Amino acid sequence: MDDTDEVTHAEHLVRAGLFIAGVVHAVWESRVESAEDIPESTRDVVVHFLLDHSDSGKTRLLREHPELLGPQAERLMDCAVSASYDLPGSDGALKEFFALHLEMVRSARARGPRPDVDDPVVHDAEEITASQELRARARALRDQGRLEEAQAVLAEAVRLAQSEGDADCEGGAELDQFEILADTAKFRPHGWRAPLAHAQRSATAYRRAGNRDGERDALVAVTTVLADADSEPNLLAVLDRLTELDEGYGRWWRAYTNARNSGGPDGFITGLRWCAEHADLLGERAAYYRTMCEQKLALLEWQPFTPPEEGDARTRSLLLHVDMLRHGPTEKTMALLSRIVDDVEERRRYARSSTLQRDLSGDNFLAYLAAARSAEELRSPAAALDLIELSCSRALPVQAGLYSLWRRCPPDARERTRSRVLQKHLGDYLARPTEHDRFHLAEAFELERDNQRHHEQHLVTVGHAPSTVPLPANVAQVRAMLAEDQHVVVLASTQSIYLVTPDRCEIIGSWPTAEVERLVDDALAGLSDPSFDPGDALTRLEDHVVRPVLDHTAVGSRVYLMPSGPLWRVPLGVLGTGELSATRDVSVVPSLSVLARLLLPQPPPRTVERFVGISDPDGGLAHARGEVDHAAGRFTDSFTLSGDELEYHAVMANLADADVAHLACHGIFFPEDPDFSALHIGGPATDPEVLWYGDVARHRLRARLVVLAACHAGTGSETQGFEYSGFPGAFLAAGARAVLAPLWAVPDDSTARLMTRFYSALTSPVSVTEALRQAQRSVAADPRTSHPYHWAGFQLFGVT
Structure with a gap:
């Protein structure tokens, strides 16, 4: 090589290094702009790691900089892999460069610097099939916490095993699928169905293969599901076959299921004692099941026990929680709970579908709750609140992150994922709200949950999305974003009331969950019926949950409320005397992470705001059109649709371009299935076109305000642990800055009266909170609408 070649090569390396550093910096900026907390120091060490040309240098950096093995560095490199697909002229080499370094980091964290899961697996001399290779890769992905990727690989392993005629591998891959779903879907409504299907297919495949031990293990899996699903006839047939395969297993599992179904604690205790004493019937699994019993x-006998360090995470969490209630939190229980939470967070980091995030919340809520309660006493309020944030509303940011993937799908592909069958069942139920039609609607909901899971997993698998998700916001991050007069109040699941300000995080009170839940029921019974006076319940609720806020925040300050449990169902700002909303600017947020995104600097608004209003899809809302027309008349640029003009795609296209959006339509809320809340935005009542809660993530909004003048549109609730489901959160996650919506069914004429006053005030101009305050006062002052039923239900969500 001559001097010119050396200079050219050196220049090439410099240019390549500058380009790689530039990509990482651009990705880092985009993540910070999305409210992700990735320090500059982490960005810099990632660049250093990527640009080091020697293996020994990279190994040294991994050893000397533990932040390279942390979630922020992994997230940054993961997003760089995804971004490399969209770079002009990218030929795949850049993607492979980033992907190689990402897997190097993951391998170093998991097992030390060793080959990753994509490298050939070294086996004994026995030749293995391609489907067995896939299964081994899937199990390695599962062990890293990458559950969705593991499921996708296992599904391919099943298909390949079937084509190879390898029934043994097919049975193993199906059983692996069962184990993943059994660990995550237990608390999903009807969440037993998908695991059961995999376990049954595993048993069938193993039986074809003549693998009696494999079939036995698969039938044990079937038994655990059927025992929970209360399916006695099917369970008895499975136990009979299990006994044929292994008499000891059959005898033990028959006794265990009989104990579970004994109908009372005494029978269960007696049965468990027998099972613990006879666990040796299970051979090599004896120790595990003896410990479980x-x-x-x-727990059942309230006996002393040593806090468990190993075993099923759910049972360990329950035992540790009980130990904490008996003896108070200790450093040992705190350490054990932290290990469980860390293990869950390792899986959550790769859970790119909202379905899996909700499943993980439901399955592990007790671990988060016990850890947060321990941290309140042993660590600090900020440490406890960080744990609470880890446990709540994790699906919302993930739903929002799916938008870019939905946008890449062809329109006809997106359309095929909208369930016509579900809309038909909904129309049937609305036309005939019988138990029979409600049952079929619930069945359709469960089928659609499975469809959503498959759609999301397909999206993240083929859509070049990062394999990680953003970390939740933490208290320090939110504090740094708050202005001096802004406060966050968290009414936490631990029963503590937290106050977060720019300079501190502290606990300012507590609320008794059981009493508050009863008071909420009493209050709502009065609020939703103008013939009742809810005054006493509202006053007592104000004393429990609002008085500490009034005592610790200044008049005129901005207060962001983050409720939990039953408090999602009541208008916190106007409880009792209504002093909180009268003297502070109050709004509700679903999580600190959503709030952090809303507090980011915003682009300048349009000079002339665009108003979009839709109203009265089926002619059943006599005042809705006048309500929307009045609001539209307050804006220079306005567009309205009503009645027969309303069609799903036209509505959503216009909402995407609105600065202020107003939907005066029917709202549909199912307390048992809040994730299937719906807005009727087109078509007749018997064949409605609806915007489902889960569909909002497919769209991106720019609105500073969305008004949902629809019954129950503001109603939200927690499902599967502390996962919030409700239209306000969905619209905020989709890009809206603020949402105004009612918590119960408000009469059409009262809604129109309040909205007329609201828009008259809003364009005077005053803030959204002040406009709502004036409108509620005006309606309350009218003797015809003075009862809170007519005006108190409208609650503001988000940031204004």
Whole structure:
């Protein structure tokens, strides 16, 4: 090589290094702009790691900079892999460069610097099939916490095993699928169905293969599901076959299921004792099931026990929580709970579908709750609140992150994922709200949940999305974003009331969950019926949950409320005397992470705002059109649709371009299935076109305000642990800055009266909170509408 070649090569390396550093910096900026907390120091060490040309240098950096093995560095490199697909002229080499370094980091964290899951797996001399290779890769992905990727690989392994005629591998891959779903879907409504299907297919495949041990293990999996699903006839047939395969297993599992279904604690305890004493019938699994039975007995009989360090995470969490209630939190229980939470967070980091995030919340809520309660006493309020944030509303940011993937789908592909069958069942139920039609609607909901899971997993698998998700916001991050007069109040699941300000995080009170839940029921019974006076319940609720806020925040300040449990169902600002909303600017947020995104600097508004209004899709809302026409008349640029003009795609296209959007339509809320809340935005009542809660993530909004003048449109609730489901959160996650919506069914004429006053005030101009305050006062002052039923339900969500 001559001097010119050396200079050219050196220049090439410099240019390549500058380009790689530029990509990482651009990705880092985009993540910070999305409210992700990735320090500059982490960005810099990632660049250093990427640009080091020697293996020994990279190994040294991994050893000397532990932040390279942390979630922020992994997230940054993961997003760089995804971004490389969209770079002009990219030929795949850049993607492979980033992907190689990403897997190097993951391998170093998981097992030390060793080959990753994509490298050939070294086996004994026995030749293995391609489907077995895939299964081994899937199990390695599962062990890293990458559950969705593992499921996708296992599905391919099943298909390949079927084509190869390898029934043994097919049975193993199906059983692996069962184990993943059994660990995550237990608390999903009807969440037993998908695991059961995999376990049954596993048993069938193993039986074809003549693998009696494999079939036995698969039938044990079937038994655990059927015992929970209360399916006695099917369970008895499975136990009979299990006994044929292994008499000891059949005898033990028959006794265990009989104990579970004994109908009372005494029978369950007696059965568990027998199972613990006879666990040797299970051979090499004896120790695991003996310990499981002993732990359950300790709980049922309130016996002393040693906090468990190993075993099923759910049972360990329950035992540790009980131990904490008995003896108070200790450093040992705190350490054990932290290990469980860390293990869950390792899986959540790769859970790119909202379905899986909700499943993980439901399955592990007790671990988060116990850890947060321990941290309140042993660590600090900020540490406890960070744990609470880890446990709540994790699906919302993930839903929002799916938008870019939906946008890449062809329109006809997106359309095929909208369930016509579900809309038909909804129309049937609305036309005939019988138990029979409600049952079929619930069945359709469960089928659609499975469809959503498959759609999301397909999206993230083929859409070049990052394999990680953003980390939740933490208290320090939110504090740094708050202005001096802004406060966050968290009414936490631990029963503590937290106050977060720019300079501190502290606990300012507590609320008794059981009493508050009863008071909320009493209050709503009065608020939703003008013939009742809810005054006493509202006053007592104000004393429990609002008085500490009034005592610790200044008049005129901005207060962001983050409720939990039953408090999602009541208008916190106007409880009792209504002093909180009268003297502070109050709004509700679903999580600190959503709030952090809303507090980011915003682009300048349009000079002339665009108003979009839709109203009265089926002619059943006599005042809706006048309500929307009045609002539209307050804006220079306005567009309205009503009645027969309303069609799903036209509505959503216009909402995407609105600065202020107003939907005066029917709202549909199912308390047992809040994730299937719906807005009727087109078509007749018997064949409605609806915007489902889960569909909002497919759209991106720019609105500073969305008004949902629809019954129950503001109603939200927690499902599967502390996961919030409600239209306000969905619209905020989709890009809206603020949402105004009612918590119950408000009469059409009262809604129109309040909205007329609201828009008259809003364009005077005053803030959204002040406009709502004036409108509620005006309606309350009218003797015809003075009862809170007519005006108190409208609650503001988000940031104004």
